[in-house]
Amino acid sequence: MGGGFLISSDVIRGYNDTIILSLLIERDSYGYQISKEIQMRTQGHYIMKETTLYSTFNRLEKNGFIESYPGEETFGKKRTYFHITKKGKVYYEEKCVEWKLTKDVVNVFTRGGAS
Amino acid sequence: MNTIKDYVETMFIGLPATDDVRRLKCNILDAMEDKYNELINDGKSENEAIGAVISQFGNIDELKEELGIKGATPDSKENANYVDHYELSAYLCFKKRFAFMIALGVVLCILSVISPILTSDALFMNIIHFEDKQLSAIGIFIMFFMIAAAVFIFIYYGMKNSRYHELEEAFLVLDEKDAYDIRCSFEKIKSRHSIVIAVGVVLCILGVAITAVLYELWDFDFFAITLVSFIASGIFLFIYHGIIYSSYQLFVENHKVMKQRNEDQENDHYLGITMPLAAMLYLIIGFCFHAWHPGWLIFPITAILTTVYISIKNMKRT
Numbered sequence: 001m002g003g004g005f006l007i008s009s010d011v012i013r014g015y016n017d018t019i020i021l022s023l024l025i026e027r028d029s030y031g032y033q034i035s036k037e038i039q040m041r042t043q044g045h046y047i048m049k050e051t052t053l054y055s056t057f058n059r060l061e062k063n064g065f066i067e068s069y070p071g072e073e074t075f076g077k078k079r080t081y082f083h084i085t086k087k088g089k090v091y092y093e094e095k096c097v098e099w100k101l102t103k104d105v106v107n108v109f110t111r112g113g114a115s
Numbered sequence: 116m117n118t119i120k121d122y123v124e125t126m127f128i129g130l131p132a133t134d135d136v137r138r139l140k141c142n143i144l145d146a147m148e149d150k151y152n153e154l155i156n157d158g159k160s161e162n163e164a165i166g167a168v169i170s171q172f173g174n175i176d177e178l179k180e181e182l183g184i185k186g187a188t189p190d191s192k193e194n195a196n197y198v199d200h201y202e203l204s205a206y207l208c209f210k211k212r213f214a215f216m217i218a219l220g221v222v223l224c225i226l227s228v229i230s231p232i233l234t235s236d237a238l239f240m241n242i243i244h245f246e247d248k249q250l251s252a253i254g255i256f257i258m259f260f261m262i263a264a265a266v267f268i269f270i271y272y273g274m275k276n277s278r279y280h281e282l283e284e285a286f287l288v289l290d291e292k293d294a295y296d297i298r299c300s301f302e303k304i305k306s307r308h309s310i311v312i313a314v315g316v317v318l319c320i321l322g323v324a325i326t327a328v329l330y331e332l333w334d335f336d337f338f339a340i341t342l343v344s345f346i347a348s349g350i351f352l353f354i355y356h357g358i359i360y361s362s363y364q365l366f367v368e369n370h371k372v373m374k375q376r377n378e379d380q381e382n383d384h385y386l387g388i389t390m391p392l393a394a395m396l397y398l399i400i401g402f403c404f405h406a407w408h409p410g411w412l413i414f415p416i417t418a419i420l421t422t423v424y425i426s427i428k429n430m431k432r433t
Contacts (some may be wrong), residue, residue: 008175031142032149049173050143055181058139080142 007046016048017065018055018099021092024066024084031057031080057082065091118165118288119147123288126175130184139178147172159170161291166197169288196285198366203293206279207362212394213272214358218351220268227261228397228414230254231407237351251405287366294366301363302354318349339411346415365366385421393417 012019024033031053038048060066065088071081084092123144130136147168154164198206234254289297322345327337365372393413400410 016141030146032146035146035150036153047171049171049177050146051175051177053173054139054143055178056182058178058390079145080138108178 007042008042009049009052012046015095015099016052017060018092018095019048020053020056021084021088021095024082025089025092028081028083030071030082034082057093060088063091064088073084116148116151118294119151119168120144121369122169122172122286122288123147125373126172128373129175130179130182132326135182139182143172162197162288165288169286172193196282196292197288198282200290200293202282203289203297203366206282209275209279210362211278211359214355214362216268216272217358220265220272220355221354222347222351223261223265223268223352225343225414226423227258227265228411229340229400230261232411235405235407254407283365287369289366297363297366300374301367304360304363308356308360311352315349315352318352319346322346322349339408343411385425386418389417389421392415 005032019038020034023029023037029037035048035050035053057066057068061068061082064085066082068080068082071079122142127136127140150171151164151168154167155161159167231251231254234250234257322342323344326342329341330338361372393416397410397413400413401407404410
């Protein structure tokens with residue numbers, strides 16, 4: 001894993017919410033599982049730092065997009081699970097539309113983007 | 116694993132201990148432990164695993180911003196510092212010598228107070244048959260000579276010590292074996308620490324007691340000598356052992372050391388102001404009124420008053 005190029009956290013900043021919500025739409029999950037999933041699906045191009053992950057959870061929960069609940073105990077640890085709310089799903093759809101637009105705009109100005 | 120825990124603790128020092136923060140810290144620690152265990156299962160060495168997990172921690176300021184906590188701590192550092200076996204033993208070896216020399220310097224300063232008292236004493240003058248003025252000049256010369264030697268030690272070793280400032284301020288990661296070894300030695304030093312403090316305190320009390328007895332029984336005029344030398348040996352123990360203790364503690368209880376350091380720095384300021392003032396007063400009293408003898412009492416009095424003031428201030432804060 002870990003192709004030569006790592007995405008800088010500044011570039012992707014506005015889309016951490018979207019990434020996490022998209023994973024939570026599939027199923028409820030907890031911090032480590034999500035960060036592992038992100039790393040795997042991006043072939044190691046994006047590794048979300050712990051502080052980014054948990055401040056995103058915090059923000060999403062405060063806005064009512066996700067809810068947390070204590071999961072079942074595994075290996076003596078009680079994990080905090082997250083569950084996406086209806087409001088969160090609506091927000092996710094909005095973000096997807098926004099990204100499409102953003103992508104088209106940036107593509108206009110980047111070489112090789114318009115493939 | 117302890118290293119990761121210690122690292123997270125260190126990073127969270129600047130954050131208030133609210134329920135939210137505590138929960139967040141637990142979750143982050145859990146995630147990091149999961150990551151660590153998986154890396155170990157993948158066949159990574161402990162060092163590699165710890166390095167990878169810590170490098171993926173991120174920036175604590177991001178969390179602070181999110182939680183609405185203002186004021187980034189200036190000493191919160193993102194990077195951890197790996198210390199290899201050679202560096203570690205060089206550091207500990209230096210600290211041992213540093214501890215001895217600093218303690219010696221302080222003892223020299225304390226003992227220097229004695230010489231002008233001795234030489235202005237009539238009894239002593241009869242023993243070595245010297246002129247009044249010559250002798251007190253010699254006494255003052257010896258005092259300054261001892262102080263100069265102490266100052267030389269402080270400056271020389273202080274400068275040598277400053278090489279390690281960078282190391283002392285970062286979060287430290289050790290080899291598995293080194294970490295284990297140093298934890299064992301620290302436990303030993305810790306258990307010795309209480310004995311040393313007890314012995315030091317007893318020495319100080321004994322100094323007072325013996326001095327009082329001497330004074331009562333023989334009207335002994337040198338009572339500054341017994342008192343000051345007992346106290347000096349007590350203080351030597353405190354400083355020597357204290358510096359060695361904290362040099363080991365730095366590696367074993369990193370977050371505790373960081374927290375303590377902020378408080379200590381504040382307290383050192385007070386003693387840094389009052390003790391030189393006391394020294395100035397002692398010289399004035401000595402030179403102008405030739406009262407070296409009761410004049411030296413200003414040192415213990417100042418030290419005690421300042422310490423009492425600091426303790427009261429700390430009590431109010433907590």
